[in-house]
Amino acid sequence: MTVRVQESDFDTGAELDALTKGNKKIGGLAVFVGLVRELHVREGYHRDRVDALTLEHYPGMTETALQEMEAEACRRWPLEATLIVHRYGRLEAGDRIVLVAVGSPHREAAFEACEFLVDWLKTKAPFWKLEETPAGDKWVGAHEGDNKAARRWEKKQNEN
Amino acid sequence: MKVKYFAWMKRTVGVAEEEVTPPADVHTVGDLVAWLRGRSGGHAEALAEGAAFGAAVDKRTVTMDVVIGNASEVAFFPPFTGG
Numbered sequence: 001m002t003v004r005v006q007e008s009d010f011d012t013g014a015e016l017d018a019l020t021k022g023n024k025k026i027g028g029l030a031v032f033v034g035l036v037r038e039l040h041v042r043e044g045y046h047r048d049r050v051d052a053l054t055l056e057h058y059p060g061m062t063e064t065a066l067q068e069m070e071a072e073a074c075r076r077w078p079l080e081a082t083l084i085v086h087r088y089g090r091l092e093a094g095d096r097i098v099l100v101a102v103g104s105p106h107r108e109a110a111f112e113a114c115e116f117l118v119d120w121l122k123t124k125a126p127f128w129k130l131e132e133t134p135a136g137d138k139w140v141g142a143h144e145g146d147n148k149a150a151r152r153w154e155k156k157q158n159e160n
Numbered sequence: 161m162k163v164k165y166f167a168w169m170k171r172t173v174g175v176a177e178e179e180v181t182p183p184a185d186v187h188t189v190g191d192l193v194a195w196l197r198g199r200s201g202g203h204a205e206a207l208a209e210g211a212a213f214g215a216a217v218d219k220r221t222v223t224m225d226v227v228i229g230n231a232s233e234v235a236f237f238p239p240f241t242g243g
Contacts, residue, residue: 034243055242056167058235061219086242098243118243126216127242128167139168142212142239 001074001082003066005057007089010099019083019101026080028107030114032100038093050131053140055088055097058126062086065125073102073117077109084117086127116153123150161228163196165206166237169213172206189215190224192234206236213238 002019012033020026036053066084073082081103091097100117104110129140164177186195193215197204207213215222216235228234 057242058164058166058216058219058237061216061235064219065221122243123240124221125242126166126237126240128238129241130167139238140241142241146243 001070002084003063003070004085005059005062005066006085006087009087009096010085012096012099015083015085015099016101019081020103023080023103025105026103027105028110029081029101029103030107030110031102032098032114032118033096034098034118036091036093036095036097050093050133052090052092052132054090054130054132056128056130057086057088061126066121069117069120069124072120073113076116077102077104077113078106079104079109079113082113082117084121086121086125088127119146119149119153122146161231162233163192164233164235166235168238169206169236173202174200187227188224189217189222189226189228189234192228193224193236214240 016029016031020029036050038050066086070082070084073079079102081101083099083101085099087097098121100114100121102110102114102117104113123146131138131140161180161182162177163180165173165175170176180196182192182195186192193207197207213236215224216237217226217228217231218233219235
């Protein structure tokens with residue numbers, strides 16, 4: 001159960017190998033890697049080209065928020081291994097931003113917990129994106145789609 | 161008490177953080193917001209009524225009615241956009 005917030009890139013393969021090494025209870029590992037995309041698609045059409053972005057975060061609060069999400073995922077699903085690596089600083093199109101990996105004896109729990117963590121970290125971890133576009137710098141606004149995605153997990157929690 | 165600002169709020173206020181000593185009648189985060197608005201035009205704009213921003217007290221997300229108490233750090237920020 002590891003959370004890291006770092007400026008440097010990560011090696012996805014090496015991270016996943018290290019995460020599962022020696023744990024033979026893991027039957028499925030679900031992985032999400034977030035990348036900086038070149039085209040900014042919103043409402044179904046291409047808006048501005050994004051050449052790079054700068055991710056700002058709130059040191060101290062970010063780590064705590066991610067650890068709490070991870071703990072929540074472990075309460076909801078039977079997990080054997082979790083890893084969240086989130087980068088900050090200036091990132092260019094094609095660069096990796098975030099790695100979320102979840103290992104469980106069974107694939108359903110791994111898939112669900114991975115999706116849960118990605119949905120929650122988009123709306124509950126203190127990160128902000130400043131995009132560099134040909135028209136100048138722009139702070140990314142919150143997406144209603146992201147909020148909706150995060151809320152469906154709250155519904156599930158209430159139903160349990 | 162230390163007050164921190166993030167993302168566009170930092171640019172609008174003009175500083176990333178500042179040390180402030182609010183008067184005794186500032187109890188809640190909402191009280192602090194109202195008091196901070198009087199510090200400069202940038203503060204008034206960033207913390208304007210109806211502006212979409214959140215707050216944290218000692219690095220935990222809170223609502224505006226939370227009492228600040230003996231907290232050492234209050235932060236204001238736009239909605240999160242990580243991932």
